[in-house]
Amino acid sequence: MTKTLTGAALAAALSFAAGAAAAQDYTLKLHHFLGAKAPAQTDMLEPWARQVEENSGGKVKIEIYPSMTLGGRPPELINQVRDGVVDLVWTVNGYTPGLFPRTEVMELPFVYVNDPVAANLALYDMYADHLAEEYKGVEPMFLHVHAGQAIHTVDKEVRSPEDMAGMKLRIPTRTGAWVIEALGATPVSMPVPDLPQALSKKVVDGALIPWEIIPALKIQDQTDFQIEGHDKTRLGTTTFQVSMNKAKWDSLPEDIQKAFRDASGRDWVAEVGQIWRDIDERGITVATDAGNTHVTLSEEETAAFQTALEPVVQRWIDEVSGKGIDGAAMVETAREMIAKNAEGM
Template sequence: MKITLKSAALTALVATAAQSAFAQEVTLRFQHFVSPKSANPTYFMQPWADKVERDSDGRIKVEIYPLMQLGGKAPSQYDLIRDGVVDGGWVIPGYQPGRFPEAEAMEMPFMVTKKGEEASKAAWIFTQKHLMDDFADVKVIAAHMHGPGVVHKKGPAIAEISDFDGVKLRGPSRPATLLLSKLGANPIGMAVPAFPEALSKGVVDGGVITWEMAPSLKLDELTDSHTDVAGDKSLYSLFFIWAMNKDVYEGLPDDLKAVIDANSGFETSALAGRAHDTGDIEGKQVMIDAGNEIAEINQEQTELMKALGEEVVAEWIEEVSQKGLDGEALISDARAAVQLTEGTAAPLE
């Protein structure tokens, strides 16, 4: 009887150990560079983390760290993820100009619609065709865009192109700064965390950024006017990826990899863009409530701006083609993806 009991206990111990090994628990540390109260962390990152935890029956816990709390600077976020300094995070490839040139096709002036959800669906389609090799050393979970890029500045709103002359404006990406230069502004490239201080110290007179980011950057206090363009196409938009360290992903058990995979891709990208759409409504209202000037450039001036945007596109095609890329095909495929997804955004609740 003693031998039987010991054998049973040993069998139970081995089974428990095997079950424990199978039911591996993982904590993933993801990092971003904006306020935790801004739209993407609120309406995408945290819900994504919560869903991953639910879908894994609690075996995956995702910790979200805002404002680069785990170290490093926003422009180096891709490398931090690749090198395993963090397990995952939010990346703007355009913060490293020239490193991911093909991604710039999605960021061209007036390329995407003002609906972040639609633009993000297009971004995922384009990414699958052109960018997976560029991002081969990380696990891409989502590729997305934000909503309309708006000019926020001190003083009166922009009414016509001549109002850009000599105005020092923060630009978030190379395509955006190229367009601002064409418009006559003095573009100053900088990552979003540096924008409020640059405004307060007079380094810039304003900048282009989304409605949803405006409250967390205190643009209701630091600027006086907010100007969008006419029509359904965005003055500019940024391309983002939500990505994970590849070795960490590959080291997961197959069933946990499946959870990450199920929360990656086209629909996940759409949710990331939709988060910006929700935040844009809220952010714009904060600017309105502050009594700031809300303006829209008329259709005639917008068409002139679009023509300047086409000059940026043509020059970009020539530039990247000289580097061995098919610039015309990249722009054509970006536009095709936008056309395919235009009008597909679901109504916001």
């Protein structure tokens, strides 16, 4: 009896050890630029990581490293993952200007209007035929946008393009810079974690960012006005990617790759769009509760911004045409895909 019990105990111990070893076979590091309490991590990255882990039957562990804790600056994230310094990143495509020109189409004002769900689905549907070739060295898990660029100002109410003349505004991407320039203002490029200090020291008069970042960076304390167009119209958006090092991806067995793919499909990117819409609403509530003024432009005021920003789309078309990309066709495809996915919801 004693020998039987000992043998059973040994077998159980070996089984547990084997299970523990298997659970540690695929421990991956995900690096990003915002804080651990930012909704991007708590509402998007953490649920996605847990779903991958569940899909893998416990074989995958994703460790999330926020606030650039593995070193470097936000613009270095894409090279960190391409070079294999980290396994996964969540990053802003526009932090490396010109590297993802095709995907930029989704950022353009009045190509993207106000619907992150439809835009995410459009990116998903466009990826294989229109976008994939610019993601060499990485394997994107999913692409997404935020709810769109709204105008935040320290102390000036903006209701027309003319109101922005002479202002200095933080922008996240080169397409955002073109928006600011078309409105007669001066763009100032910086990663979003640097924005609170820039606002407080009046290095900038405001910023183009969504509402969602307000609580994380306490933007309500440095600004008085939050401004958006009619029916939540925004002045373009920003594209993001969650991507894995390509060599790491290729080294994973099919069942582990499937665990990632199943967590990153069309249903997920649609959910991500809704997540960003919801956290955007939470953000503007924080600002108004703090006494800030939320300005919603009329249809006529919004149309004036659209007229002023039409040259931005043509500027992008001309720019990418020099790289052999049919920009006009990309704009048409993006608008068609957004409209199709908006109708389908």
